[in-house]
Amino acid sequence: MGTVSLVGQLFVVFLLTSYLLNKYSTIRKQNPIVTISTFIGWYFSLIIIFVLPLDVAITFFHKCETDRQRILNASLAGTPSPIIPECELPGGYVPDKVLFDLWRVVYWSAQMLTWLILPLLQSYVTAGNFTIFGKIRAAVINNALYYGIYSLCFLAILIYAMIKGVSINIENVKVILVSASNTWGLFLLVVLLGHGLVELPRSLWHHGNRHYRLRRTYFDIEKLASEKSEAEENVKEMYKRVRILFNSMKSDTNGQRRKVRTILSKFSDEIIDNLFPSRQVIDNANKEEDGGFCSEAKLISLHKKSIYAVQTLNNTTALWK
Known part of the structure; x- marks a missing residue:
């Protein structure tokens, strides 16, 4: 029953993503690769919103089961224990392996889209070359700085891990790649958040001033017309x-x-x-x-x-x- 509920949620997310993509883009005019990449990115983002509450509920259920078993073991050993909690199975319960595989697909697909496919695709579309190989080469060159910074983060973490005596194998390299991507992502987040912490309160403050909003609207219209x-x-x-x-x-x-x-x-x-x-x-x-x-x-x-x-x-x- 839980698997059917999860499949239903995924289907609802599929319909919602299709509706949003059709509303905010021109599917018939744009490149199919762009449509597919955008659909996957939006679909996986909405999956997190819909499925995360179920994952949290199942996690609390497992915690309750663990606490209950611990209290039962203590009672059998003759140790005074509090009231044994009753754990209610959450609606839409699915085995842990199902959610684990789902999150693995979502995470690594998002990694591929964020760090490889979307940057190259964006540069590929705007490249002026006339051959596929030329467009790919131009896209790689345009993203050289982007990948260079990411490579520096990866090398720094790799050297640090080697100094600490961590063995370099496939699993550890995978962890280092994730750490490098998170480091670069957190750096961008700090930069953007630092701007937002100043700009958002200021914009809300000015939003309450009617005369300022009117002048700003005139300015924005004139700027956009220009x-x-x-x-x-x-x-x-x-x-x-x-x-x-x-x-x-x-x-x-x-x-x-x-x-x-x-x-x-x-x-x-x-x-x-x-x-x-x-x-x-x-x-x-x-x-x-x-x-x-x-x-x-x-x-x-x-x-x-x-x-x-x-x-x-x-x-x-x-x-x-």
């Missing part, structure tokens, strides 16, 4: 540059025209219709710009800037709405 206008101009400029380059290429030399067409595909028809209502974009190419733009490095840089410009426009547009 950012949206700047993002639109940036996208217009990038699209014109890419269009000029595409029109200047009469032949697909070394696949250059195909790569430029890939860059053009980043600008959706919806964006083009909104920014260019008359559909009149520069068609005459300047031949002098051809040589400067056709190098592989220039195309990668142009591709990356185009992706960033479109993402910035989408973000500001979503905030404006």
Whole structure:
């Protein structure tokens, strides 16, 4: 019965995650890898909220059973003992092995997502390279500092463990990896919490001032409008540059025209219709710009800037709405 209840909770979490993902994202437009990674991250986070109370209740039940057995043993030995407690089995009780395996899957999946998949995926999506290998290489290079700091934490703990005489085996290395990730996570938590302890009370204090809130709202609207206008101009400029380059290429030399067409595909028809209502974009190419733009490095840089410009426009547009 408890297993059925747990499966029901997991199914409810699955439905809730699907609803939230469908509400706050465009599943049909985004990459399936992004959808799957986001779904797993949200699903496991909500599992903690739903299943943790059951785990706590089972833990208290086991503690009660242990205390009860200790009191019974003391009574059999002739030692005066208090009243023997009655332990009530919690609703939805499942064996410890089930929860242990569940938490193991949640923990290590979260570790893989946090330290490996999501950082690389984020850099992979914004990389300007045109091949899968090139995107992966760019993602690794962009996260070199991130992994470098984590590696330093790991090496420091590893050296400390070796000095203390801890044997280095698979289990101990696993513990060191967990310790390194927790150390880096706690460092970030302290930094962010230090800012929040100051900013949150100050924002709540200002929230009670109506005139301040009104002035702040005017400022935020003006700032957002300026950012949206700047993002639109940036996208217009990038699209014109890419269009000029595409029109200047009469032949697909070394696949250059195909790569430029890939860059053009980043600008959706919806964006083009909104920014260019008359559909009149520069068609005459300047031949002098051809040589400067056709190098592989220039195309990668142009591709990356185009992706960033479109993402910035989408973000500001979503905030404006």
